[in-house]
Amino acid sequence: MKITDFRTTIVSVPFKEPERWAFGKRLGISNIILELETDQGLVGLGEAVGFPTVRVTQEILNAMRPVVIGRDPWDYEVLVHELTQVYGWHHFRHSGNCALGGVDMALWDLVGKASGQPLYKLLGGAFRKEIPYFWYVLTRELDVMAQDAQRGVAAGFETFYVKLGTGFAPDLEVVRTLREALGPGPKLRVDANEAWSDGSAAQLMRQLAQYDIEFFEQPLLYHDHDGAAQLRRSTGLPLAANQSAWTEQDVLEIIKKGAADFVLTDPHQLGSLTRFRHVAWMLETAGIPIIKHSFGDLGISTVAAMHVMASSPNFSRANQSYYAFLTDDVIEGGIPRFSKGCLRLTEGPGLGVNLDRQRVAKYADYFKQHGEFPAYASGKDLLKPA
Secondary structure (H helix, E strand, C coil): CCEEEEEEEEEEEEEEEEEEECCEEEEEEEEEEEEEEECCCCEEEEEEECCCCHHHHHHHHHHHHHHHCCCCHHHHHHHHHHHHHHCCHHHHHHHHHHHHHHHHHHHHHHHHHHHCCEHHHHCCCCCCCEEEECEEECCCCHHHHHHHHHHHHHCCCCEEEEECCCCHHHHHHHHHHHHHHHCCCCEEEEECCCCCCCCCHHHHHHHHHHHCEEEEECCCCCCCHHHHHHHHHHHCCCEEECHHHCCHHHHHHHHHHCCCCEEEECHHHHCCHHHHHHHHHHHHHHCCCEEECCCCCCHHHHHHHHHHHHCCCCCCCCECCCCCCECCCCECCCCCCCECCEEECCCCCECCCCECHHHHHHHHHHHHHHCECCCCCCCCCCECCC
C-alpha cells in the first residue's frame, strides 16, 4: 500500500462566544483537514492545528508532502521519525509538531482501515470506553459565568475549568463566583497560562486554595521547571504542566525535577499519537496522571486522541474539549453528544469517523471569505487569507 495523494483543506469554524486568555482573544477554530489517499483507494483522515497561525501550519505541511507521497502507511513510525530527525523538524518542534500530528493521525487511520480494526485495538485495547471531559467556562461577566457553570452541572459534567491571569483581585473574584455557583461537589481547575510569573503565584494560589481547586495549571513561564518544582514544594498545592510539556524531553524533565502533579499534553504538542501514548505510559510509570490538552480540536483530532486515552491507564481525569461553545463540526453527525460529561469511543475501522462534505465545504468557504481565527492576535478578530 502506497500513499498517492496528500490533500489539505483549511476550515474556520466559529465559536458561539469569544475565548479570552492571557495571550489574546479567539473567535473560532481554524484548522487543516488532511486526507491521505492510497493506491488501494483508502483515505486516511487527519487534522492539523493552526498554531501559531493556520498559514504557518499549511506551509509546513506543503514541505512534508513530497516526503509522504509514495510511502507505505504501515511505516508510520519510520516516516514520523524521518520527518522529525532527517528533515530538520526536530529543530522546530513546536510548529513542526502542530502539522506532523495531523499527518500521523491520517497514517494511523489508514492502518486501522487496512486492518479493519478500530485504532484502540491496535494500541492494545481499551481501559475505558467512556472518556471524561471538563466543562470550559469562558471569561465573561461574573453572573454570566455563574450561569454557564450551572448549565454544565445540569448537563452532567463533574469537572470545570476556567482561565485566569487578568489580575490578583479579578482572579479571586472569578474563582469565588464559580465555586459559589457550582457548590461543594464539582471539581474546579484553573489555568493561568504562564501569567503568574511576576512573583504573584504563591500568594494567589494560597488565596485561591480556599475554593477547593483541583490543580493550578501552568502558573509560571513554560521553561521554568525549577521554579515550578519550588512553587509546588513551598505551597504544598497541586500543579499541572501544559506549555511546559511540549516534547517528550520536556515531560522527562518535569518528572525528574518533580515540577508537576499532573501533565497536560496532546498529539499536536508532541507530534504524533504514538508519542502521546509513549508519554502517557512514561507518566504512568512515574505515577503521574496525564490529561488531554486541546489547542482547539474539531472531530478528527478529538476522536483520534480518544483512542490513545482509552488505551492508556492513567487518563483518569477530565480532559479538554471546545464543544461547550463550538458552533459546529466537520464530521458526520456534527458535534458529538456527551453523556454525563463523557464521549463514547468510536468502534469503526481506524479513527471511526467520516467527513461531512457539506460541512467541510461550508467552513472552507468561511475561511476563504473571512480568514482564520488567530489565537495570538489580541484585538484582532480575523486574519484575512492572502
